[in-house]
Amino acid sequence: MHLPAIYFALSDIPKTFHTKQTGYLYGAFKNEGHPYPALAFLRSDGHVDLFQRVVKTLCENSKDA
Numbered sequence: 001m002h003l004p005a006i007y008f009a010l011s012d013i014p015k016t017f018h019t020k021q022t023g024y025l026y027g028a029f030k031n032e033g034h035p036y037p038a039l040a041f042l043r044s045d046g047h048v049d050l051f052q053r054v055v056k057t058l059c060e061n062s063k064d065a
Contacts, residue, residue, distance in 0.1 A: 005036035010055060014048045 008014065014022050022042040029039035041051035 002036055002038070005038040006055075009038040009041055009048060009051050014042050015045055 025039050026043040028034045029036060038051065041047040
């Protein structure tokens with residue numbers, strides 16, 4: 001179940017959603033105990049960008065190992 005949340009956060013979909021929609025998903029993680037950490041980054045476009053940059057950096061670094 002983590003993969004849909006990760007794919008969602010890695011795509012540009014959150015940037016096209018209304019803030020109420022992404023806010024609901026963020027609230028589901030924070031307040032309702034959903035165990036999908038990728039949802040924590042949906043509260044703003046800046047956080048989505050951060051998540052995407054970190055995953056990209058981790059993927060690049062894993063190729064070097």
